[in-house]
Amino acid sequence: MSTNNELLRKILKHPELDGMFEIPKNIDKLTISEARVSDDPYVSASGEILYQLSQNKNVNSNSVYTTVQQLLKTKL
Amino acid sequence: MIINKIALKNYQCYYGETEIVLGKDLNILLGANGEGKTKLFEAIMWVLDMLNKNQEYSVASAKAFDELEVGESGTTSVALYVTREAGDRENYTVIKEKRFVKKPNGGIRYSEVEYRAEHENLAGERNFISDGKSILNDLFPYEYRQYSNFEGEEALDIFDTSGGGDDSLVNLIKLFSNAEKNEKYDKIFKEIYLKAKAAEEKAAKSNSKNEREYKRLIGERDSKLRTIVQKRELLSDTQKELAQLSKRISECEKIVDNNEEFNTLNERIKSREEKIKKKSLNISTRYVDFLFDRKWILMHYREVLDGFNKKYDILEKDRRDAERSHIQKQAAAKALVIARHDFTALAVNVPDRATMQEMLDEEVCKVCSRPAEKGSEAYEFMKSKLEALIKDIEQTDEEIPELFKFNYLAELRNERVLFEERVTSDIDSTADDIKRQFTINTSTAREIKELQEEIEDFVAKKSELVGSKGKTEDTYASIIADYMEWVNQRSAKEGHLKMFTSDIENLNADIGDLESKIEKINASSGNDFLSLSKKILHALSQTFEKVKNEEFDKILKDLESRANKIFEEINVESFQGKIRVERYKLVSGRYSVRVEHVLHDGNRFMNPNQSLKTSVNIAIIMAVSEMAQSKEEESNNSYPLIFDAPISSFDKDKSSQFLNMLNSIPGQKIIMLKDFVSKEKGIVKVMDEFDSLSCDSSYLLSLKRPFNKEDLTTIETQVRKL
Numbered sequence: 001m002s003t004n005n006e007l008l009r010k011i012l013k014h015p016e017l018d019g020m021f022e023i024p025k026n027i028d029k030l031t032i033s034e035a036r037v038s039d040d041p042y043v044s045a046s047g048e049i050l051y052q053l054s055q056n057k058n059v060n061s062n063s064v065y066t067t068v069q070q071l072l073k074t075k076l
Numbered sequence: 077m078i079i080n081k082i083a084l085k086n087y088q089c090y091y092g093e094t095e096i097v098l099g100k101d102l103n104i105l106l107g108a109n110g111e112g113k114t115k116l117f118e119a120i121m122w123v124l125d126m127l128n129k130n131q132e133y134s135v136a137s138a139k140a141f142d143e144l145e146v147g148e149s150g151t152t153s154v155a156l157y158v159t160r161e162a163g164d165r166e167n168y169t170v171i172k173e174k175r176f177v178k179k180p181n182g183g184i185r186y187s188e189v190e191y192r193a194e195h196e197n198l199a200g201e202r203n204f205i206s207d208g209k210s211i212l213n214d215l216f217p218y219e220y221r222q223y224s225n226f227e228g229e230e231a232l233d234i235f236d237t238s239g240g241g242d243d244s245l246v247n248l249i250k251l252f253s254n255a256e257k258n259e260k261y262d263k264i265f266k267e268i269y270l271k272a273k274a275a276e277e278k279a280a281k282s283n284s285k286n287e288r289e290y291k292r293l294i295g296e297r298d299s300k301l302r303t304i305v306q307k308r309e310l311l312s313d314t315q316k317e318l319a320q321l322s323k324r325i326s327e328c329e330k331i332v333d334n335n336e337e338f339n340t341l342n343e344r345i346k347s348r349e350e351k352i353k354k355k356s357l358n359i360s361t362r363y364v365d366f367l368f369d370r371k372w373i374l375m376h377y378r379e380v381l382d383g384f385n386k387k388y389d390i391l392e393k394d395r396r397d398a399e400r401s402h403i404q405k406q407a408a409a410k411a412l413v414i415a416r417h418d419f420t421a422l423a424v425n426v427p428d429r430a431t432m433q434e435m436l437d438e439e440v441c442k443v444c445s446r447p448a449e450k451g452s453e454a455y456e457f458m459k460s461k462l463e464a465l466i467k468d469i470e471q472t473d474e475e476i477p478e479l480f481k482f483n484y485l486a487e488l489r490n491e492r493v494l495f496e497e498r499v500t501s502d503i504d505s506t507a508d509d510i511k512r513q514f515t516i517n518t519s520t521a522r523e524i525k526e527l528q529e530e531i532e533d534f535v536a537k538k539s540e541l542v543g544s545k546g547k548t549e550d551t552y553a554s555i556i557a558d559y560m561e562w563v564n565q566r567s568a569k570e571g572h573l574k575m576f577t578s579d580i581e582n583l584n585a586d587i588g589d590l591e592s593k594i595e596k597i598n599a600s601s602g603n604d605f606l607s608l609s610k611k612i613l614h615a616l617s618q619t620f621e622k623v624k625n626e627e628f629d630k631i632l633k634d635l636e637s638r639a640n641k642i643f644e645e646i647n648v649e650s651f652q653g654k655i656r657v658e659r660y661k662l663v664s665g666r667y668s669v670r671v672e673h674v675l676h677d678g679n680r681f682m683n684p685n686q687s688l689k690t691s692v693n694i695a696i697i698m699a700v701s702e703m704a705q706s707k708e709e710e711s712n713n714s715y716p717l718i719f720d721a722p723i724s725s726f727d728k729d730k731s732s733q734f735l736n737m738l739n740s741i742p743g744q745k746i747i748m749l750k751d752f753v754s755k756e757k758g759i760v761k762v763m764d765e766f767d768s769l770s771c772d773s774s775y776l777l778s779l780k781r782p783f784n785k786e787d788l789t790t791i792e793t794q795v796r797k798l
Contacts, residue, residue, distance in 0.1 A: 002627060007261075010626075016619040041608070046616050049268065053261050061267035068268060069275075072609045 004054045005031050011046050041075040077216045078164075078744050079120075079716050081157035086137035086150060087122075088115045089779070091792040098746060099772020100162035102739040105748045106762060107777035108755050112793030113748040116777065117227060117720035120746070123154040123172040124221055125191075125209060133186060136176045138788035144178040151175050158215060161714070162744075169194040170212050216715055223248050223700075225718040229686065232693035232722055245657075245669045248700050253631045258624040269617040272610040277594070280601040290597050297590040304583050311576040314569050315662070321566045328559045329538070338541050339683055341534045346682070348527045348534070355527075358520045360513055370506040371499060378503065381495065388488055395485055402479040413469070429469070432462040535563060625659070625667070631703070632657045632669065638699035639692075645737040646691045646730065653681045655692055671696060686725040694722065694734070701743050716744040724750065728765060735769050748777075758782075762798060774798040 002010065009030055012023060021042040024030055032054070035047025048071050052064045081097050084090040089112045096105070096116075107113040121127040122135065136152045144150055153173035159166065171194070175187040191208035205211055216224075223244070226232050250256040281290055329338060366372045427435065427443065435441055435458055441448045448454035539560055598607055636657040643655055656672045673681040673692050684692075701717055723731055731751045738745055752766040753776070760778040776796045783790040 007258075007620075007623060010623045011616065011619050014619045014623060016622055017615055020615055041612050042616070045612055049265065049616070050261075053264060059264065061264050061271065064264055065268045065271040068613070069272070069609060072612065073605065076605055076608050 004050050008032055008035055008046060008050050012043060017042065036071075039075065041072055044071055044075055077158050077160060077715055078162045079156050079158050079746065080167075082116075082120060083153075083155040083157070084116075084119055085153045086140040087119045087135060087152050087154055088137055089791045089793040090115065090119065090795075091137045091139040094793075094795055096775060096795055097773065098744070100744055101742065102735070102771040103744070103746045104735065104769075104771050104774040105746070105777055106753050106766070106774065106798075107748065107750065107793075108753045108760050109750055111760065111779050112777045113750065114227070114720055115793065117225075117718065117748055119154045120156070120718055121225060121227075123156050123170060123212075124216070124225070125172075125212065125218075126221060126225060132174065132189065135174055136184065136186070137792075139790070139792055141176060141178065141184055142789040146178050146180050146182070149175050149177040160215065165198055167196040168211060168215060169196075170208050170215070172208065219247070219251055220715045223251065224715050226697070226722055227720045229690050229722055229724050232690060232697065232719075245671060245696070246667075249628075249631060249635065249669065249703075251704075253703055255628050255631055258627055262621055262624045265613075265617040265620040269610070269613040272606070272613045276598055276603065276606040276610045279603045279606050280594075280598045283601045283603065286597055290594070293590050293594050293597070297587055297594065300583050300587050300590070304580055304587075307576050307580050307583070311573065311580070314572050314576065318566060318569045318573065321562050321569065325559065325562050325566065328562070338538060341538050341541070343682055345531050345534045345538075348531050352524050352527050355520050355524055359517050361517070363510075366506055366510055370509070371502050372506050372510065374499060374503055375507065378500070381500065385492065388485070388492060392485060392489075395480070399479055429462070429465055432458060432465065436462060539563065628667075629659055632659055635696070635699050635703060638702050639695040642698050642702075642737060642741070643691055643695035645740075646695060646734045647688075648733050650730075652688065652691070653684070655695060657696075687727075687730065690723055690725055691730075691734075698738070698741055702741050705742050714743050716746055719745070719747045721748060721750055726751070728752075732765065732769060735771070739770055766798075 009027060011017070012030070012035075013027060021040050024035075024038065024040070024043060026034070030043075032047050032051050035043050036051055038044045038047065045068050048068050049064055052059055052067060078100050079098055081095060084094040084096075086092065087094075105113060105116065118127055118131065122132070136150065140150050140152075151173060152175075153171055155169055155171040158168050158170065160168075171190075171192050173190040173192075175190075177185045177187075179185050193205040193208040193211040195203045195205060195211070197203070250259060277294060281287065281294070329342075363372075431442065435448070436455070439447060439449050439455060441454055441458060446454065448458060636655060639655045639657065643652055654674050654676070656674045656678075657669060658672070659667050659669055662668050671692070673684055673688070675681050681688075697717065705714060723734055726734060728751065731749070735747075738747070752763045754761050754763060758781055760776065762776055766774075774797075776798055777793055778796070780792045780794050783792070
């Protein structure tokens with residue numbers, strides 16, 4: 001079963017996202033904390049969501065949404 | 077959680093106080109039929125809050141009650157001494173207790189249940205907790221408890237191994253693997269996307285110029301979404317009803333005398349259904365693809381093309397005629413000029429151009445044969461005449477303009493060639509393909525109809541067989557009536573299922589159209605940030621769902637491989653087949669998991685015997701349990717598995733193999749068995765074969781003898797450690 005860092009890599013490497021963004025060069029070692037500060041909105045948003053999910057077991061979607069929107073405002 | 081000790085006090089046949097100390101792995105409690113195994117299982121279920129409430133009014137030991145005087149009270153209790161993990165020094169005791177009083181009429185009156193717990197911390201301090209249930213739920217959550225106890229062989233079939241599938245296995249896998257985490261994450265990913273979508277729609281609604289249209293589209297979409305929810309509920313209910321009907325039908329079919337013939341009929345029906353399924357794949361009604369993608373829509377343009385060709389040919393001929401005539405005119409005009417100047421049609425004494433030039437060069441007038449020196453009047457006269465002639469020739473020699481400046485017909489010809497090459501060949505092949513498809517569809521539909529008729533015949537024969545057993549018995553007569561009714565109901569429900577499925581598909585298609593219209597308005601509403609963030613979150617949500625499914629499939633593969641390994645260990649040197657675990661999509665759109673017992677060629681193993689069925693079920697339960705041990709997130713995921721007579725259909729060898737396998741799997745197992753004991757002249761003995769088995773603890777449960785078969789107060793189970 002994958003850890004959250006592995007989940008992040010699986011999402012970003014998934015064919016579903018092919019061509020939507022540039023896969024980071026260090027993708028095979030990319031961690032959630034590195035992804036969160038990426039300039040790419042796809043990388044940083046996925047990093048941020050997984051970070052929020054791993055921080056709090058009872059996280060609710062409102063707070064994650066607000067955080068991710070704030071993050072995306074700085075990337076888009 | 078590990079159960080370290082069970083303490084019973086006056087619980088049914090367990091008179092007085094009984095203690096059973098258990099180990100952290102395999103614990104075997106042997107007992108012949110009627111010696112107290114199931115009562116012990118029920119005692120554990122009582123304290124685990126899994127016993128039917130009605131049974132709580134018969135928990136007291138008849139012997140203990142009998143010893144009471146009128147008005148006196150006694151106590152029945154079951155206590156579990158547990159720790160979170162094996163060897164943990166922090167102890168918990170969960171106790172369930174009921175007091176009972178002997179009424180003046182000799183009857184029994186029970187008090188309310190007292191459910192309490194005790195906690196002993198590392199320092200040895202004891203705390204008494206009045207709410208035992210909350211402690212139990214903390215130590216051994218209900219969702220785990222419900223899949224941890226199995227009373228009898230039938231109870232092992234918590235998932236339909238005949239391939240129907242239900243949610244039990246999905247729930248088990250989610251509980252005992254990390255799949256639940258991914259489910260939770262998936263939910264959040266989806267919710268975030270929906271919030272982004274709602275935010276975009278809200279902004280578009282307030283900004284859009286097409287506010288009314290936008291609101292209408294949203295309203296229509298939401299209404300269709302609500303209808304889908306209703307349809308899905310109906311679908312789910314119908315599926316449940318279908319499952320119940322199928323179960324009843326299959327139970328009814330079990331009473332059939334001629335099982336072999338019945339099974340043959342079932343196999344024939346199954347094979348016809350498979351054939352229908354395969355043949356249905358040949359039927360294609362994707363005429364919309366033919367219509368647009370393969371240009372069938374242009375089918376009647378053949379006539380248009382012929383008309384076009386005729387007109388083109390006429391125009392081409394006209395053009396050629398006009399050109400020919402024009403060329404002829406040009407040639408005549410040129411010939412005239414040439415004739416005029418090269419073949420001078422002047423008076424005999426007028427020289428032509430060459431003669432004139434010659435006269436100038438020689439400075440002699442050859443008309444009057446007098447000299448005309450350069451600069452003389454005669455010379456200048458000749459020169460002016462020659463210049464006038466040249467000017468005249470140049471004027472008349474000008475090019476006559478072409479008849480057609482642009483060759484539009486050539487362009488039309490190119491178009492015609494392209495059209496004929498690309499389009500008509502497509503139209504022709506599409507027409508052939510459609511004809512072929514129609515032929516295939518018609519013949520396949522006929523074959524399917526024939527197969528369906530065969531199935532109907534087989535079903536009728538089955539119902540005759542069901543009826544054949546009980547033609548003289550009233551009870552069977554009602555069974556036959558019910559059976560036919562259920563078969564008809566199932567057929568009707570299957571029709572409903574198809575209808576709901578098709579309705580949902582149509583609604584989804586409508587919603588897709590509405591969404592794309594909404595999307596267009598969103599795109600024109602100008603809120604780029606919200607649109608982009610929605611796009612990103614949508615892509616991430618969809619991707620996560622795929623990742624989650626891929627991860628789940630990995631778990632299933634792991635489960636399948638573990639289950640097959642265990643299955644092999646239970647069935648040493650005997651035929652077994654293979655266990656296949658796979659995820660499949662329900663018509664409602666949800667995913668479920670099915671377990672199938674298959675043969676080497678991948679086909680389902682029809683009618684395995686009970687022993688094999690039990691092996692499959694146990695293999696899966698143990699595989700899930702094994703998987704639970706490797707779950708990372710929570711430190712303790714081990715819970716006891718408690719079985720009462722789970723392997724009644726196993727022979728002695730297979731039972732030994734099973735117990736050895738069970739011992740090799742980590743985790744606590746408490747198993748009550750009737751195997752390995754014999755009753756001779758009222759004495760219960762453990763067979764020698766049991767000595768070769770290894771386990772943490774083993775006990776023999778047997779009734780204290782002598783006892784009166786008709787008097788419960790003489791019944792008392794004794795527990796002996798082996």
